[in-house]
Amino acid sequence: MGHRVEHVTVGRDRVARRTSPEAIIDGLSGATFLEARRRGKYLVFPLDSGEAVMVHLRMSGQLLVAEAGAAAPPHTHVTIGLDDGRQLWFVDPRTFGEVVVFDPAAVESTLPELAALGVDPIADRFERRDLVAAIGGSRGALKPLLLDQRRIAGIGNIYADEILHDARLRPDRRADSLRRSSWARLHDSTDRILRAAIRQGGSSLGDAQYVDLMGHGGSYQAEHRVYGRAGKRCATCGRGWIRRIVSGGRSTHFCGVCQR
DNA sequence: AAACAAACCTGTGCGC
DNA sequence: TGCGCACAGGTTTGTT
Numbered sequence: 191m192g193h194r195v196e197h198v199t200v201g202r203d204r205v206a207r208r209t210s211p212e213a214i215i216d217g218l219s220g221a222t223f224l225e226a227r228r229r230g231k232y233l234v235f236p237l238d239s240g241e242a243v244m245v246h247l248r249m250s251g252q253l254l255v256a257e258a259g260a261a262a263p264p265h266t267h268v269t270i271g272l273d274d275g276r277q278l279w280f281v282d283p284r285t286f287g288e289v290v291v292f293d294p295a296a297v298e299s300t301l302p303e304l305a306a307l308g309v310d311p312i313a314d315r316f317e318r319r320d321l322v323a324a325i326g327g328s329r330g331a332l333k334p335l336l337l338d339q340r341r342i343a344g345i346g347n348i349y350a351d352e353i354l355h356d357a358r359l360r361p362d363r364r365a366d367s368l369r370r371s372s373w374a375r376l377h378d379s380t381d382r383i384l385r386a387a388i389r390q391g392g393s394s395l396g397d398a399q400y401v402d403l404m405g406h407g408g409s410y411q412a413e414h415r416v417y418g419r420a421g422k423r424c425a426t427c428g429r430g431w432i433r434r435i436v437s438g439g440r441s442t443h444f445c446g447v448c449q450r
Numbered sequence: 451a452a453a454c455a456a457a458c459c460t461g462t463g464c465g466c
Numbered sequence: 467t468g469c470g471c472a473c474a475g476g477t478t479t480g481t482t
Contacts, residue, residue, distance in 0.1 A: 204458090204459085231475095231476075231477095246476085246477090247475085247476090248475080248476050248477075249459090249460095249474070249475050249476055249477095250459090250460080250461085250474085250475075265460085282459095282460095283459080283460050283461065284458085284459045284460050284461080284474090284476095285458080285459050285460075286458065286459065286476065286477080287476090303477080303478090328451085328452090329451075329452080330451075330452055330453085331452090331453090334452085334453085337476090339476090339477085346475060346476075347474095347475060347476080348475065392475095393475080395474080395475070396462080396463090396474095397461075397462070397474080397475095399474095399475075400475065436454095437453095438453080438454090439453090439454065439455075439456095440476090441473080441474080
């Protein structure tokens with residue numbers, strides 16, 4: 191923060207598909223980063239120009255800071271040279287991620303999905319009533335509801351599974367069948383699992399794609415009770431085995447014994 | 451309204 | 467060693 195952008199290159203147009211490489215280069219060049227914010231999985235960096243940069247990492251994106259002169263790794267699609275010589279890299283092998291320079295006053299038209307994000311359990315006040323308001327009225331299964339970014343912002347596939355396990359609720363359990371006590375557990379587990387994962391720097395899987403700005407991975411993968419543990423004994427109840435199903439098109443893991 | 455499939459990409463791990 | 471296949475942290479779009 192507080193650094194001015196001196197040079198920008200866009201090495202792969204797909205990263206700029208929402209706008210254009212020129213829009214990213216022109217919008218960033220000469221601007222100073224004021225702040226780093228997050229809402230759901232969207233990273234937003236307000237600039238002194240009045241515009242802001244949005245970065246979404248999707249499945250394999252990384253935002254990395256590098257010293258002056260460092261060689262960019264493969265799949266570096268945006269390079270931002272700062273006034274102290276350091277560089278900010280957007281790296282993304284699968285190219286699902288994107289970078290957008292936008293006008294926050296026009297976010298509804300330029301980034302409608304950002305404007306439509308639901309309550310953020312970490313960034314917003316998030317009481318039990320907020321959880322119930324977000325998903326309580328639905329007749330659908332809990333897992334897809336937790337993943338719906340317009341209802342609750344920020345929960346991904348790993349943490350949906352871990353949260354539901356912690357709350358002792360099956361991922362295919364209908365939201366309209368929950369009792370008061372289950373809503374209390376689900377709220378409590380959402381808060382606790384997300385905060386514990388953040389404290390440990392998130393979950394870095396085998397390919398070590400998920401890293402912080404300095405390239406360091408997290409350690410929460412060591413705490414996973416269900417995600418990626420299909421066929422193994424349930425570490426919570428010691429009786430069931432972890433099952434893998436597909437829910438909402440996503441790989442889903444749970445214990446059939448201690449989750450109901 | 452909800453469930454499902456496909457699409458967008460590249461890389462890795464596995465069985466054979 | 468090499469090949470083909472399944473699968474991967476997300477989201478959108480289109481179809482039942």
